[in-house]
Amino acid sequence: xxxxxxxxxxxxxxxxxxxxxxxxAVMMLGExxxxxxxxxLRQTMGLDAPVWQQYATWLWHVLxxxxxxxxxxxxxxxxxxxxxxxxxLLLAVFSIGxxxxxxxxxxxxxxxxxxKVADIVVSLVSYAGVALPEFxxxxxxxxIFADWMKWLPPTGYVPLTENFVDGIVHLxxxxxxxxxxxxxxxxxxxxxxxxxxxxxxxxxxxxxxGISSGQVLRRHALxxxxxxxxxxxxxxxxxxxxxxxxxEEIFAIPGIGRQLIVAIQARDLPAIQAGxxxxxxxxxxxxxxxxxxxxxxxxxIQYD
Amino acid sequence: MTEFMKRLLKTxxxxxxxxxxxxxxxxxxxxxxxAPHDPEALSPLSRYKGPSxxxxxxxxxxxxxxxxxxxxxxxxxxxxxxxxxxxGTLIGALIGTASAFLGGRADELIMRxxxxxxxxxxxxxxxxxxxxxxxxxxxALIAVAIAFAxxxxxxxxxxxxxVRKQDYVNAAIARGExxxxxxxxxxxxxxxxxxxxxxxxRVSFAVMLFATLSFLGLGAQPPAAEWGxxxxxxxxxxxxxAGILIWPSVAxxxxxxxxxxxxxxxxxxxxxxT
Numbered sequence: 001x002x003x004x005x006x007x008x009x010x011x012x013x014x015x016x017x018x019x020x021x022x023x024x025a026v027m028m029l030g031e032x033x034x035x036x037x038x039x040x041l042r043q044t045m046g047l048d049a050p051v052w053q054q055y056a057t058w059l060w061h062v063l064x065x066x067x068x069x070x071x072x073x074x075x076x077x078x079x080x081x082x083x084x085x086x087x088x089l090l091l092a093v094f095s096i097g098x099x100x101x102x103x104x105x106x107x108x109x110x111x112x113x114x115x116k117v118a119d120i121v122v123s124l125v126s127y128a129g130v131a132l133p134e135f136x137x138x139x140x141x142x143x144i145f146a147d148w149m150k151w152l153p154p155t156g157y158v159p160l161t162e163n164f165v166d167g168i169v170h171l172x173x174x175x176x177x178x179x180x181x182x183x184x185x186x187x188x189x190x191x192x193x194x195x196x197x198x199x200x201x202x203x204x205x206x207x208x209x210g211i212s213s214g215q216v217l218r219r220h221a222l223x224x225x226x227x228x229x230x231x232x233x234x235x236x237x238x239x240x241x242x243x244x245x246x247x248e249e250i251f252a253i254p255g256i257g258r259q260l261i262v263a264i265q266a267r268d269l270p271a272i273q274a275g276x277x278x279x280x281x282x283x284x285x286x287x288x289x290x291x292x293x294x295x296x297x298x299x300x301i302q303y304d
Numbered sequence: 305m306t307e308f309m310k311r312l313l314k315t316x317x318x319x320x321x322x323x324x325x326x327x328x329x330x331x332x333x334x335x336x337x338x339a340p341h342d343p344e345a346l347s348p349l350s351r352y353k354g355p356s357x358x359x360x361x362x363x364x365x366x367x368x369x370x371x372x373x374x375x376x377x378x379x380x381x382x383x384x385x386x387x388x389x390x391x392g393t394l395i396g397a398l399i400g401t402a403s404a405f406l407g408g409r410a411d412e413l414i415m416r417x418x419x420x421x422x423x424x425x426x427x428x429x430x431x432x433x434x435x436x437x438x439x440x441x442x443x444a445l446i447a448v449a450i451a452f453a454x455x456x457x458x459x460x461x462x463x464x465x466x467v468r469k470q471d472y473v474n475a476a477i478a479r480g481e482x483x484x485x486x487x488x489x490x491x492x493x494x495x496x497x498x499x500x501x502x503x504x505x506r507v508s509f510a511v512m513l514f515a516t517l518s519f520l521g522l523g524a525q526p527p528a529a530e531w532g533x534x535x536x537x538x539x540x541x542x543x544x545x546a547g548i549l550i551w552p553s554v555a556x557x558x559x560x561x562x563x564x565x566x567x568x569x570x571x572x573x574x575x576x577x578t
Binding site for chain 2: 001004005006007008009012016019127128130131132133134135136139140143147238239241242243245246249260261264267272276279280283284287
């Protein structure tokens with residue numbers, strides 16, 4: 001499954017970069033290079049081979065862990081991309097953590113107090129959350145917390161290993177911005193799942209047995225209502241990766257999103273190929289793990 | 305139809321959604337006619353003005369009237385988003401129905417491929433397509449449509465499959481109705497409803513995706529009054545006047561919330577069980 005996904009993604013990525021109006025040889029030697037020099041370079045780079053042969057060579061190299069050489073910097077793409085991925089994952093993990101801490105309790109409160117003030121407040125907040133794209137919330141957040149209040153630095157990235165406190169301070173705004181949309185979406189999902197579960201017969205049976213409502217919620221309702229959240233969070237990783245691109249660009253975080261934007265603007269084909277492949281792989285692996293986790297937690301589902 | 309409208313207006317989401325979307329549509333149609341100022345007229349003497357009688361929402365970094373720019377930019381932002389969503393839905397519905405109809409191995413292959421395409425974040429996909437075709441509004445439209453197609457295909461397929469299994473379809477088959485009749489009268493009306501709901505909600509995503517593309521410099525180009533581009537341009541001057549940043553953001557939010565609410569309202573109104 002994952003293998004097929006990555007195979008299709010590699011085809012798409014290779015097809016797109018093939019159609020891109022960028023000639024790798026011209027990019028490396030400049031516009032004024034002689035035709036002989038260009039031809040010689042194309043030959044050494046294998047650019048004169050048929051497309052399928054180029055694809056096979058590229059795929060073979062990727063499978064061996066060689067993602068190619070950047071046309072822009074002349075450095076191998078792989079190490080740079082994975083280093084950037086590490087910084088992005090840090091951002092992503094903090095965002096998902098913050099989201100879970102806030103979204104799950106919000107959803108539970110809204111479901112228990114269905115139709116009451118708390119429910120309406122949570123749903124208003126979630127509508128507001130999905131209404132603004134990341135670049136708008138990020139810009140407004142910088143204006144308020146960095147420009148006006150001067151509480152937090154507007155942009156930049158400090159490695160946690162270098163200066164832990166400073167690193168965390170630089171991560172606060174980006175993490176908050178990324179998690180807003182996730183919180184809005186997941187809290188709504190938790191609410192609707194829990195509302196459905198609370199209307200089932202086994203919950204009614206548990207109540208009739210005389211178990212306290214707190215016990216019913218903890219031991220019967222939440223276990224079933226929170227399971228689908230795993231799948232939803234895994235699918236949201238797609239949004240998360242998209243949001244990471246924008247947020248890294250705005251906050252000048254040297255993660256994989258920013259690497260990709262730079263690569264796309266410079267038409268650095270090997271870097272684009274590697275970046276997209278790594279992002280798709282991240283998404284597939286997260287969803288694969290989520291499926292396994294789900295089957296492990298829910299004994300009714302069995303995968304062969 | 306009137307009964308349906310009544311049901312839609314009875315839900316708070318539906319009522320507010322209709323109100324906001326109606327307002328946005330009015331601006332799209334009549335906005336450019338009622339705009340008090342030329343959206344691209346520069347007036348260096350009245351830059352960074354706050355709201356006043358002459359400039360309702362103030363002026364931007366070049367002294368252009370923000371209100372007029374928003375009224376005119378509505379077409380660039382909203383119409384494009386709606387068109388892109390419709391195009392993406394049509395492509396997706398076609399693939400999804402074909403997949404559900406073919407079934408078996410072909411269905412499996414198509415859906416696995418769709419899953420693979422969906423593993424590329426839609427923003428990244430749109431960025432790649434726009435970069436491939438060159439940055440312009442039409443190319444951004446194509447990019448968003450292509451980015452939406454796989455998701456819509458998945459939804460259409462699952463809806464079509466579940467409708468196919470319903471008793472009323474089996475009853476129609478047992479009555480000896482023709483396939484054309486069953487597809488047209490029994491299946492289509494029930495497949496279309498959830499797709500329209502999903503489409504309405506997706507318009508708000510499309511608005512945000514368009515704005516994000518413009519923000520990253522790959523959609524509309526200056527001096528266009530596209531809302532995402534306005535936010536992007538405002539970034540460098542926002543500490544001089546917050547208005548140039550706030551108002552286009554509010555406009556984007558109104559459209560996104562409006563279509564989201566309308567979609568939720570439609571879902572409730574179309575589903576009599578809840």
